[in-house]
Amino acid sequence: MIAYISTYRNLPLKPQDYPWATSTLKDNPIPAETLPYVLKVNQYSGQKALKFSIRQALWVSRLCHVIQELADLYEISLAYAVYEKICDSTGVPFDTSEPDKELPDPVKVMQVFEKTAADAVTLQDNQNRI
Secondary structure, rough: HHHHHHHHHHOOOOOOHHHHOOHHHHHHOHHHHHHHHHHHHHHHHHHOOOOOOOOHHHHHHOOOOOOOHHHHHHHHHHHHHHOOOOOOOHHOOOOOHHHOOOOOOOHHHHHHHHHHEEEEEEEHHHHHHH
């Protein structure tokens, strides 16, 4: 997944790819009950000098009741966000059914995303050759 993260981070930015802040809630609302988790992951990313996008914050909001460990929540929400961006950029349908089956196990989720991201990129490469 790391190779795909570095490749797809360089794609043109869409509004959800900009840094998250509470000021972005107006256009990208997050349920009030999940906001404390988003704030904790935002703080964690700042302490580790890691990027935290609006897209990732939305994934933290969706996953926070399933994944309890802060570092795991950061990594898995990043994987979902990157995969979403890959699919958005390549036109491959966005389907998380396979990684969803492995939640909340971070190792298994990341293994599935490795394969899923590779498949999406391969599919796009094959479509470009036609």
